[in-house]
Amino acid sequence: MPADLAVLGLGRTGLPLAQAATAAGVGVIGYEPDPAAAADINAGRVPPGTLAAADLRRMLAGGFRATADPAVLGRVRTAVICAPTPLGEDRALDLTAVSAAARALAGHLRPHTTVVLESAVYPGTTEGFLRPLLEADGLRAGRDFHLAYSPSRLDPGNRDFHLANTPKVIGGCTPACTEAAAAFYGRFTERIVRARGPREAEAVNLLETNYRHVNIAFANEMAVFCHDLGVDLWDVIRCAETKPFGFQAFRPGPGVGGPAAALDPNAVPLFAAMPAQGQARMLGHPLRMVELAQEVNSRMPRYVVQRAAALLNEHGKSLRGARVLLLGVTYKADLASQEGAPAREIGTRLIELGAQLCYHDPYVPQWRVLDRPVPRADSLWEAASEADLTVLLQHHRTYDLQGLAVKAQLLLDTRGATPAGAAARL
Ligand SMILES: NC(=O)c1ccc[n+]([C@@H]2O[C@H](COP(=O)([O-])OP(=O)(O)OC[C@H]3O[C@@H](n4cnc5c(N)ncnc54)[C@H](O)[C@@H]3O)[C@@H](O)[C@H]2O)c1
Known part of the structure; x- marks a missing residue:
């Protein structure tokens, strides 16, 4: 046929x-x-x-x-x-x-x-x-x-x-x-x-992709700012999203991954000048919001590690030698893909700072960081109770966070998924 x-x-x-x-x-x-x-x-x-x-x-x-x-x-x-x-x-x-x-x-x-x-x-x-x-x-x-x-x-x-x-x-x-x-x-x-025309349709893609990155970056910036002020950003978002107009909630997280990367306008070859010849010219002026969003979002893995170290420190422990359990190493909840997931950079930095790393992810049977296999926790609750610190990076649907908050010695929740007061949230 x-x-x-x-x-x-x-x-x-x-x-x-x-x-x-x-x-x-x-x-x-x-x-x-x-x-x-x-x-x-x-x-x-x-x-x-x-x-x-x-x-x-x-x-x-x-x-x-x-x-x-x-x-x-x-x-x-x-x-x-x-x-x-x-x-x-x-x-x-x-x-x-x-x-x-x-x-x-x-x-x-x-x-x-x-x-x-x-x-x-x-x-x-x-x-x-x-x-x-x-x-x-x-x-x-x-x-x-x-x-x-x-x-x-x-x-x-x-x-x-x-x-x-x-x-x-x-x-x-x-x-x-x-x-x-x-x-x-x-x-x-x-x-x-x-x-x-095609240019408008192509620009729709640019707008939609970068809209997401810019808004996540703003939420990430607010997370750092609110933590320093002692303000619970998750509560702020919960209240703000009741506004029926002019506001769409985005949430902070440990970094941005996935296939739809921010489109970096600094490196954009434009085919607009002489389309018939297919010649490219460079844009000459960047979309500064997008540049800034990339900068802010790319700092989040490092910030998560800082928060992890500070949390251990508050409880009289140092990151060096601490047993750290990472939960969810994929780029998105309930998906298996690890493309661009911030977990890799977070894992790398934790290992470099001397932490003993293990991970749990129902979708990832094996995980390597710095070319070394990271031990996989089979029993989630046992691993959480043994680890000095558990860091939730991805909220897979199967995770019972209330139970985890009880079992874990210390829980850092980068997704704001735990009930208020049950864990340290980003
Ligand atoms: N994955 C998403 O959610 C998503 C969302 C929006 C836009 N996009 C865009 O869609 C495009 C494709 O992304 P994807 O995620 O499907 O990529 P992918 O890597 O999953 O798949 C691309 C496929 O194209 C094949 N391929 C490679 N060279 C080819 C060629 N010369 N001719 C025909 N096929 C070829 C590859 O073997 C692969 O199977 C990208 O531009 C991406 O940015 C993806």
Whole structure:
């Protein structure tokens, strides 16, 4: 059966998209450049952090297949690029995989195809970077094929919002491009939001991602400030969030991890100046709020270690030689991914300061810090009662914090999840 849709890149963004489309009856083919990765998916082995195995089984039963053969890309009506754009050493997004995916597609692109980019990119990338790559073989975007940008808004582990009920923002190079992409996504999403163009849709991604980082940074700054003043910030937030307008609660924590890193505008190559040639220029002036947010958030692991040392000190103990139990080493509650999780830096600093570290995490069977395995506590309550200090870094649903607060000799709660007065909170 010729597929309707090709998803290029079957990771945390691409595979759920392929799943939603397959479930809606769209014929989907997945393109992965690595044949072994494609074979794994066809054998029912899910890449970590993407889908449940049962979901992939259902997709395969519904006709979905992965392939490393770019020839299939010439037989679809819609192609969505979900290639990774990791942060490079210079903290700029690395577009190498998007470029490789675009070249694979360009070689097989047919007239009337709708091409959508979903990867996180800076404003101007779809028109200034992707478009020239796709037009290499003579077809023109807006005339011969449709081209649009649509930010991925997946929130891994979110039980309430998924692709179907999260509004989908789309910005096409022309109004017809927007409509073609809207008609496609309308098959499995409830609400389409039309942006003026790809740059606006790309800037939506920049705004949403950085909004989160900036607000978490403000909450983190408030946490440090309130602790120094002897104010219970968690109580402050509880009260503030009763305001029915003009306030959205963000909470402090031990640091920010996960795949959606803050987009550092200092290193942003903009493709706006000469989009036809695909040339980049640098922004020249940074988004200072984002810079500051990164600085504040990146200081939190160190602050947690300082608070840990101070807490032990208050109880006549030193960090050197202390048994410290870390609870939850993933970047998000109830997920297994450790991507960018602050636990690693906290663990490193604790070990460097002479603490005897162990950890507990129902999702992480083995954990290494400084290239050494960290002992895993099997019995949570026993470990908490033996440790001089227990530090809650991630509030997994399975943790009974009331019980823990009773069992632990000292408990530092970086998530404000313990009942007031039961532990030292960040
Ligand atoms: N994970 C999220 O929650 C999330 C949320 C919003 C936006 N995004 C963005 O979506 C994009 C993809 O992220 P992800 O988390 O799915 O990444 P991922 O690393 O989970 O998956 C990317 C997949 O693309 C494949 N790939 C690599 N090179 C390719 C190529 N040339 N052609 C086709 N496929 C290729 C990889 O093998 C991998 O399977 C990124 O730009 C990311 O910033 C992710």
